Structures are given as C-alpha cells and as structure tokens.
Amino acid sequence: MSLYLVVRRLADLLPGRSDWAAARHSPGRDLVAGLIVAVVALPLALAFGVSSGLGAQAGLVTAIVAGALAAVFGGSNLQVSGPTGAMTVVLVPIVHTYGSGGVLMVGLMAGLVLLALAALRVGRFAQFLPMSVIEGFTAGIAVVIALQQVPAALGVAAADGEKVWQVAASAVARFAAHPTWAAPVTALLVAALMLAGARLRPGVPFSLIGVAAATLGVQVFSLDVTRIGTLPAGLPAPSLGFFDPGMVGTLLPSALAVAALAALESLLCATVADAMSVGERHDPDRELFGQGIANLAAPVLGGVPATAAIARTAVNVRAGARSRLAALTHAAVLAAIVLAAGPLVARIPLAALAGVLLATTVRMVEVGSLRALVRATRGDAVVLALTFAVTVAFDLITAVTVGLGLAVVLALRAVARTSRLEQVPLDAGDHSAEERRLLSEHIVAYRFDGPLFFAAAHRFLLELSEVADVRVVILRMSRITTLDATGAHILGDAITRMERRGITVLISGIKPGHSQVLAALGIADHLHRDGLVFPDTPTAITHARILLHHHGLLPGPAPRGDRPTVEADLGPSG
Secondary structure: OOHHHHHHHHHHHOOOHHHHOHHHOOHHHHHHHHHHHHHHHHHHHHHHHHHHOOOHHHHHHHHHHHHHHHHHHOOOOOOOEEOOHHHHHHHHHHHHHHHHHHHHHHHHHHHHHHHHHHHOOOHHHHHHOOHHHHHHHHHHHHHHHHHHOHHHHHOOOOOOOOOHHHHHHHHHHHHHHOOOOHHHHHHHHHHHHHHHHHHHOOOOOHHHHHHHHHHHHHHHOOOOOOEOOOOOOOOOOOOOOOOOHHHHHHHHHHHHHHHHHHHHHHHHHHHHHHHHOOOOOOOHHHHHHHHHHHHHHHHHOOOOOOEEOHHHHHHHHHOOOOOOHHHHHHHHHHHHHHHHOHHHHHOOEHHHHHHHHHHHHHHHOOHHHHHHHHHHOHHHHHHHHHHHHHHHHOOHHHHHHHHHHHHHHHHHHHHHHHOEEEEEOOOOOOOOHHHHHHHHHHEEEEEEEEEEOOOOHHHHHHHHHOOOOOOEEEEEOOOEEEEOHHHHHHHHHHHHHHHHOOOEEEEEOOOHHHHHHHHHHOOOHHHHHOOOEEOOHHHHHHHHHHHHHHOOOOOOOOOOOOOOOOOOOOOOOO
16 A cells, blocks of 8 residues: 555544534534533443443543543544443453453553554444344343442442352342342432433433432431542543553453454444434444544543443434534533542442443343344344353353354355256247257256355255256356355366266356356366357357257257357266
C-alpha cells in the first residue's frame, strides 16, 4: 500500500467538520439529552467499575474518558460509550489472574487491535453475525452479570473461584451460615423500584432514585453494609507504570478477546441506534477507530476497557439527541460529579449498586425475541441454547466462537440442501417416435441448480455415479451459483467414473468464472481438448446426436452439424 493510500485511509477515519453539523441545529436538545444520560450512567458506571474488580473510580474514569473520545472519534452520532456488563464478564477472570495492572495492559493492547481492525476495514463484517448467536450470548451475559452480583447483594465477601457460578454458590453458602438482611433487602428494593418504575414511567431515572434512597436509608438507620469508600478528588494522573513488555505475549489472547467484544458490542449498538432514529447511518470502521482511541486512553488514566453501551445509547436517542454533543455532554457532567460530589458517591452502599445491575440484567433479556427465535427454526433454537450455555459455563468469547461455528455449519447444511441435480427431458424436435425413444435411451441431460461446493458436492457424486444404461450424459452447468475447489474435484471424479463405464460426458453452459476454477485445478482438461465443452445445451444435444448417428445408434440421416471431432467410445455402458 502506497503512502498516499495510507494517508488517505487515515484521513477517512479522522473526525471532520461534517460530524458536528447536526449539533448546530438543536444544541439545546443535545445538552438536555446528555444530562439525562449522565444521570442514568452514573450508577451504572459505579456498579460496573466495582463489579470489574478495579473499583468505582475506574468505572467513572472509563465513562468520562471513553465516553468523550468515542463521541469525538467514533462512527455514530448517537452512541454513548463506557464500562458495560458484557465487558465486566470478560474482565473479572483477568483481574483474578493478573491483577489490576493486567487489566489496564489488556485494555491498552485491545485499543491497538481495534485501530488495526479499523485500518483493515473489518467493521463491515459484523452484519453477518447470526441473530441467534447475538441473543444467546446476550441472555448468557445477563445471567453471568446477575451471578457476579450475588456476593455484594448478600453482603458477603466474594470468594475465590475460576467460574462465576462457583463464586455465587460460595457466597450463598456463607450467607446461609451467617445471614444478615440489610444488604439483600437493599439490593432487592433498588431492583424492584427500577423494574416497577420502568413499567410505569419509563422516562424517569429510577436507578439514580433507588441508589439515592438506599444511601439515605442506610445513613439514617445506621445499617451495617459495605460502602463504595473514599474516591480521589478528580481524575488520576496519566501513567504507563502498569505496562510490562514481558507480559505482552501472555496477555495477547485476553487483549484479542476484549477487542473482539468491544468491536462486536459497539457495532451492534450502533446498528440499534440507527434503527431507533431517522436518517442515521453509522460508519463501522470509524466506530472501531473511535473505540480504539478510547481504549488506548482509558487505561492510561486507570480506567477499564470500554465499549458502546446499548442501554445508555437507547436513553440518549429517546431523550432527543441529534448529534455527538449529547454523548460529549454526558461525559462532561460525569466529570463534574467526580469533582464536586465525590464524598456523596463514597457513601453509596455496594448492595444498592448490585440491585441496579440485577434490574439491568432482567431488562437485558428480550423474552419475546428469544421465543420468536426458538420457534423460528430448530437450528436457531440449538444455536441460541448452546451459545447461552457456553457463555454461562465457560466464557463469552468461547460462546461466540462455538455459536458462530455451529451457525455456519447449519447454514452450509441448509444451503447444500437447496442444491439440486435434476434430470431434464431433451427436446426431441421433429424426430420420429422411434428416434425420440432412442434418444431418451441413449442421451441423458442433468441440470445443476444452486451451489456446487464442499457441503453439497458429495451428494452430487453419489447421484451421478448411479447413472446407467445411457451412452451420453450432458451436464448443464449454467445454473451453478457457486463452484469451489472441492466441488470441482468431485465433479472431475464423477466425470472420470462415468467415462470408465463407457459413458461420454459433455458439458454445456459453464460460466467463465467457474471454467477458470476447473482450468486452475486441471479438471476436465481432456473435455476441452476433445471439443466436448459447449457454450449452450442445444449445441451439446446436437453434438450428442451426431455421436450416436456416427456409431449407428440412431436411424436415418445424421443431424445437421459437424461430424464429431473425436472417435468417442460409445461402447457398452456397463
């Protein structure tokens, strides 16, 4: 790639004046929307920061830094970024294994991976992810997040364990041995308020109301519950002290997993934002670029890896946002809260934040969508169930890989079933009844419909291998939609088997692109040399009749046309 193309590609990914054209039309609406989103995002940022294992401050830093940078550099006008539950699911095992420094380093490396994906224009491929995989891991994420909240909701310290369900089970056992009810009641009341309030008044930020009420109740009644604790005044100073070059190889798989999740969730969120608005269309590669910039900066200031947040983006759109100014305002408001209200935030009980996330997980699962997918096809139901189970039992990236792999296999199987090899009648024209009978006895035409690729080719081989009691077979290939190397080899094998049984094979209507595949692999070269490949079926039929007349197998004068170019073996078909 030339330097000019590199510079031009970089220029396409950078922000331009046109990004802010919409902000000049209705800045007031964007400012109000940003304020509303900040109110909703505050308890979520705190909760996800605590749940990730790096603390509430890390969640706030991520919401501020990543929220601002993704708004400026991203590819969507309406997207709001920050810490998310899906990312928390991936980060918890990293914190457990490598500590907070490992998470910061993974975030930095993931940012570089996202920038590379943007430069390679990978964003466009997200549209091919099956809905059954998306819904399966979304439901799985909801269950994992809920399990992560069990220790805080019960007011017990989190136990060590590789799997989240093991930690949750240990927390339940310790609570049962020494039950205290302040924390679970607090968590359940906050969750109930959020769920009930969302049904009655969807526009009211009940998450913030619930957290504020819980904080006030715990303070007034002097309840023994764990609080967030003191937060530093302002943002931390930039630092790369966590970076360890010797850990790059060890942390690379985790960084790739974080980058894959950030890309996937951000692109899906941008698609949702486009669907909720009128006339909006995101740039997927710029969105990856923006998320890459955000994830490069957040770890330097102590933040966790970030991605676009569907819940906050949906609130942003419903609040009337029209431009990036709303997401930028959300980040500025959160920064002001950190600077001015740190002591108040420190008093928030962890059980209240657990209640916020428990309610969030309930709202993450679209029961109607799950039912529709389960009823759609058996394949969709299997993919959804398997993706969900692997997400809960193992991890998110494994779940997406397994679900996507199964979906691809089922899709190939479905496509292969649409392929047909059909015997078609020959046009006998003005021939006598005896000639028509002889033609039908000696010449058979088969038409391929659909793709001839690895998933369908072996079935074609079996069908063609059963051809018997004929002297000439015409393979009509004009309707083949796809031909790969496996299909070409299988076709060559079928031709060889028929020729060994004394059957002459003619090919008609092959497309130039498919002919190149056969030529590159050396398939049916002798048919080209012997003049047995024809541009259309009528020409092939005429040639077949000439062959039969030449060998005395049809009565009367030979059809009009050239004599056969080769002395084809029309002996017993065997």
